[in-house]
Amino acid sequence: MAKARSILGDAEDGSPALGPYPRWVRVELVREARAGAYRTWTLWEQEDAALILEPLLRGQPTETFLACLLDTKHRPNAIHRCALGGIDSVPVEAQSVFAAALLANAAAVIVAHNHPSGDPEPSPQDVLPTHRLVRCGGILGIPVLDHLVSAPAAGRACAPSFRRAGGGAPV
Numbered sequence: 001m002a003k004a005r006s007i008l009g010d011a012e013d014g015s016p017a018l019g020p021y022p023r024w025v026r027v028e029l030v031r032e033a034r035a036g037a038y039r040t041w042t043l044w045e046q047e048d049a050a051l052i053l054e055p056l057l058r059g060q061p062t063e064t065f066l067a068c069l070l071d072t073k074h075r076p077n078a079i080h081r082c083a084l085g086g087i088d089s090v091p092v093e094a095q096s097v098f099a100a101a102l103l104a105n106a107a108a109v110i111v112a113h114n115h116p117s118g119d120p121e122p123s124p125q126d127v128l129p130t131h132r133l134v135r136c137g138g139i140l141g142i143p144v145l146d147h148l149v150s151a152p153a154a155g156r157a158c159a160p161s162f163r164r165a166g167g168g169a170p171v
Contacts, residue, residue, distance in 0.1 A: 028103075043074045046161040049110045050148055052076065057114035057150040063090035065113040067097045069106035070145070077104040087116055092129050094136040101142050109137060112148040120151035 043049045053066055056079065063085035069077045080100035083092045090113055101109050111133060113126070122130075130147045137144040146161050 041075060043068070043070060043076065043110060046146055046148060049112070049146065050150070052079070053110075053112040053148060054150045057112065060114050061116060062086055063088070063113055063116060065090045065092045066111065067100060068110045068112070069101050069104040070108045070110065071105075072107040074108065077106055080104075082111075089125055092133075094133055097133060098136060098140055098142060102140070106142055108143050108145050109133075110146050110148070111144060112150055114150040118151050120149055122147075122149050 041048065041052065043052070049068060053068060056066060057064055064081060065083040065085070067080045067082050069080060071077050078100065080097070082096040082100070083090050085091060092111075092113075097109065097111065100106075111130075115123075126147070126149065130144075133147075134144045148161055
């Protein structure tokens, strides 16, 4: 026990003491100047979200996963790049999506990623992470409203939506 106290920097009586390791951590959200450009938009439909997210994904040479973090009126608080992948996949973890959502005090999330191949249809590899995000969002009280797949090379005006494909639910 004495060794643990010395490592953690606690005094013998258990009270905090100055030690070799920091006792406090500060976590901050940094907002870039351009982040407020969409602050007045209200995102209720897939087309609205696609207007914001597709230009950010267009021209990316590898798959990129974004989260649009929304306030209670469905206005964007922030847009977070959660993961960068390869030419045919992007590994996304719920932690990267919801850590940003919690910091931004998001009430809901819309996620999107691109298919550089130009095929706009969600792949089987897109379904499992989406299910995981929806479950995690349900636990945290930050619902995932939709998952868009952007493939601008396909010439489509709007990204396919998991919500539309599933009849109301994101998956």
